[in-house]
Amino acid sequence: EDQVTQSPEALRLQEGESSSLNCSYTVSGLRGLFWYRQDPGKGPEFLFTLYSAGEEKEKERLKATLTKKESFLHITAPKPEDSATYLCAVQTVGGFQKLVFGTGTRLLVSP
Amino acid sequence: GAGVSQSPRYKVAKRGQDVALRCDPISGHVSLFWYQQALGQGPEFLTYFQNEAQLDKSGLPSDRFFAERPEGSVSTLKIQRTQQEDSAVYLCASSRIPGQGSEQYFGPGTRLTVT
Known part of the structure; x- marks a missing residue:
């Protein structure tokens, strides 16, 4: 069964304090890995797609x-407006196009 | 251009009532998806359409859930005889083309509360 695990569940940073969010996955065949940002009361907003090991996007x-x-999502010198839940999802070979999501990392950046 | 829109944004239903949730995808997008998001969780796949064809409905939790997209654009997710466990945010997403890496764009969701 395809699985996506995100850590940490929640992360509190000071403005300017860089950090990384982790997304580990177990899939039969990876078609793509997606990062989304979700603000409270809104739908996920697309950030990146990564297709193969070694790939990076900024x-x-x-x-x-x-x-x-x-996969890692590195946040450099974050600002309060970066506060959101960050979701990781995988698309697998043979899974049509459905996305399998992790539970997300809630990021809070304090001024 | 307009994004994915969903209506209503909020729906309160009494247990046992039927509800219908509407999704207007981005114009020209071939693929349309429905997801269910419980509080504090990531979205979970329900069903997938390519144009008017429902190609995957493996995520629908019971036969009380039904989705359609008769003309290949607007889609409706219907839940019959709602139960409390159906309370969640229902998200619709669309993507331009089928195939590898076609990113999905999400609507704002419909928050369903069953009392």
Whole structure:
């Protein structure tokens, strides 16, 4: 069974304090790994797609990386507006296009 | 351009009532998905359409759940005889093309509360 585990469940940072969120996965065959941001009361907002080990993508203060077993979302010098829940999801070979999500990491950045 | 829209945004139903949730995907998007998100959890897949064809309904929790997309655009998720365990946020997502890595864009969700 395909599984996605995110850690930590919650993370509290001071503004400017860099850190990383982890997403480990167990799948039969990976088609793609997705990162989303979700604000309270809203739907997930797409951030990145990664396809193969070694791939990296960046957007503003966020950088996503992928290995054969896990992905990291690095947040550099975060700001309070980066506070949100970050969701990781996998799309698998043979699973049509459905996404299998982890439970997310709730990030709070204090000024 | 407009994103994915869902209506209603909030729905309160008494146990045993039927409800219908609507999704308007991004214009031209071929693929449409429904997910269920319980409080504090990640979204869980319910069903998938490619145009009007329902290709995967493996995530529907019971035969009380039914989804349709008759003309390949708007979709409706219907829940019959609602139960308290159906209380959740129902998210709709669409993507432009089938295939590898086509990112899914989500609507704001419908929060269903069954009393």
